[in-house]
Amino acid sequence: MAVTLDTLRKMKQAGQRIASLTAYDYSFARLLEAAAVDVVLVGDSLGNVIQGQATTVPVTLDEMVYHTRCVARGLERALLLADLPFMSYQESPQQALRSAGRLMKEGLAHMVKLEGGAAMAPTVEFLVERGVPVCGHLGLTPQSVHQLGGYKVQGRGEAAAQRLRDDALALQQAGAALLVLEAVPRALAAQLTRDLAIPTIGIGAGVDCDGQVLVLQDALGMNPTPARFVRNFLAGHDDLGAAIAAYVQAVKDGSFPAAEHGYD
Ligand code: KIV
Ligand code: NA
Numbered sequence: 001m002a003v004t005l006d007t008l009r010k011m012k013q014a015g016q017r018i019a020s021l022t023a024y025d026y027s028f029a030r031l032l033e034a035a036a037v038d039v040v041l042v043g044d045s046l047g048n049v050i051q052g053q054a055t056t057v058p059v060t061l062d063e064m065v066y067h068t069r070c071v072a073r074g075l076e077r078a079l080l081l082a083d084l085p086f087m088s089y090q091e092s093p094q095q096a097l098r099s100a101g102r103l104m105k106e107g108l109a110h111m112v113k114l115e116g117g118a119a120m121a122p123t124v125e126f127l128v129e130r131g132v133p134v135c136g137h138l139g140l141t142p143q144s145v146h147q148l149g150g151y152k153v154q155g156r157g158e159a160a161a162q163r164l165r166d167d168a169l170a171l172q173q174a175g176a177a178l179l180v181l182e183a184v185p186r187a188l189a190a191q192l193t194r195d196l197a198i199p200t201i202g203i204g205a206g207v208d209c210d211g212q213v214l215v216l217q218d219a220l221g222m223n224p225t226p227a228r229f230v231r232n233f234l235a236g237h238d239d240l241g242a243a244i245a246a247y248v249q250a251v252k253d254g255s256f257p258a259a260e261h262g263y264d
Helices: 005-014 026-034 061-072 093-105 118-129 142-148 158-174 186-195 240-253
Strands: 018-022 039-042 079-083 111-115 134-139 178-182 200-203 211-214
Touching (some): 018 240, 026 039, 026 240, 093 111, 111 142, 134 158
Parallel strands (some): 111 134
16 A cells, blocks of 8 residues: 555554655665655755765756656655755745645655755645645755754754754644654654654654664665764675665664664
């Protein structure tokens, strides 16, 4: 049965972990589908791993649409989530709606993801009221890397933690149905996961989130300088399908992420 927003909500309620990976093309989408990955994310991380750029900032909406459409052709059961790239939604709710419409109509995405907290809540509400499912993204938000001053853990200290809690609640209140938490302390991510009705998907956010996501190339050991939250799932496996299946299994049984993959 196809994974829907309702499926994800029920998985959270039942304590069943959600397994997510990125994909950018048809062949990998088929492998993820075969391994029963629940949510396939066409991330703007394609700027890094497909295009070789230093950040996700230059990624365009046309590029996201193209890769999303490629991935869509390889999927059947998985929920297809696509990133709104930098400056395709920040200008106005109307701009966000137009961009999301392209990801859904041309890319065949089921849901779109955008970065940012309370400031984006009116945009989230505008999209959701018009039939666009939205996933939030808080903590380390790579489109803001030049503002954050690098790729580093977020939400440390009481003031920053409180801001993150407020942002998460604002997004949920606005109608977001899913929330990615990137590079935040494990205890904070655990608390957010408990406090929110919507599922959380962690990356560098500890094992207590409702699900996990990794960049595919990272999970396959292709990154020469991986972040601490990455594990190489190809190690010890004979082929890509087995590696991806091992990732799904490790997420489902809670053996990934381990303590060494997180932040205190
Ligand atoms: O672009 C991406 O791959 C992402 C995930 C790391 C969450 O946003
Ligand atoms: Na992204």
